[in-house]
Amino acid sequence: MIQFIDVQKTYPNGTIALQNVNLNIEQGEFVAVIGLSGAGKSTLIRCINRMHDITGGRLIVDDVEVTRLRGKQIRRFRRRIGMIFQSFNLVTRTTVIKNVLVSFVPDLPLWRKLTGLFTKEQKIKALEALDKVGILDKAYVRVDQLSGGQQQRVALARTLAQNPDIILADEPIASLDPVTSRMVMNDFKRINQEMNISVIMNIHHVEVALEYADRIIGIRKGEVVFDGESRRVTKEI
Ligand code: ADP
Ligand code: ADP
Secondary structure, eight states: EEEEEEEEEEEESSSSEEEEEEEETTTTOOEEOSSSTTTSHHHOOOOOOOTTTTTTTEETTTTEGGGGGGGHHHHHHHHHHHHHHEOOOOOOOSHHHHHHHHOTTSSSSSHHHOOOOHHHHHHHHHHHHHHHTOOOOGSSSSSSSSHHHHHHHHHHHHHTOOSSSSSEEEEEETTSHHHHHHHHHHHHHHHHHHHOOOEEEEOOHHHHHHHOSEEEEEETTEEEEEEEGGOOOOTTT
């Protein structure tokens, strides 16, 4: 469902971030992208939802040629792809449930989203999403009163509320302690297994990647140097 064909990405300043990338990722896979800092992990993930444009080759998601999407089509396309960041990207001075509800009104400016009225159905959906990540009891708490782990789960709930087929996660546990990291990884794993949502995640903790992901993609200097099942990973990557 996600196909990279000879993908290249060169930034405007000349940095070659990806080259000769060929990948095929099926629905329901849990993939960890590993590699040193600067290897191209984040670029690879961000090309999938067109946060970055590829500069060569082809990228196909669900039969859609990603480079051909324009304006409104890009926004609609992104609705099917959840994105989770290291820094959570939440509005911290409002409640957890508001942060989830904003995912139902993607095209409004943020201030209008936050003051918007939501239907009962939307609220139920938001609460269900919070329940899936174990923080239903925090629904009416302000985000800035939550721990880092809880905030990342709010971000995950916000993404789930939009019913994505794919969740992209860019270093989701990089700012969390080891214990909290495992809780968040367990949430990803559960979502992947129970809802068949594909998870593609950048991670620099190799041991955690091996433990949770089914498939590892190793990149070095913009090129895929390993692609296979986690249990086949050898020391040299
Ligand atoms: P990783 O996620 O593995 O740390 P990145 O994908 O962030 O790697 O970066 C890959 C390479 O592209 C690095 O050399 C980085 O400095 C460069 N790079 C990333 N973003 C930009 C940008 N916006 N402009 C120019 N170079 C960039
Ligand atoms: P912190 O982020 O401060 O480390 P957490 O919010 O991760 O704390 O965890 C607080 C409590 O909630 C812990 O006792 C943990 O056992 C429980 N917990 C954390 N994640 C989940 C989850 N996904 N499902 C159920 N319980 C959880």
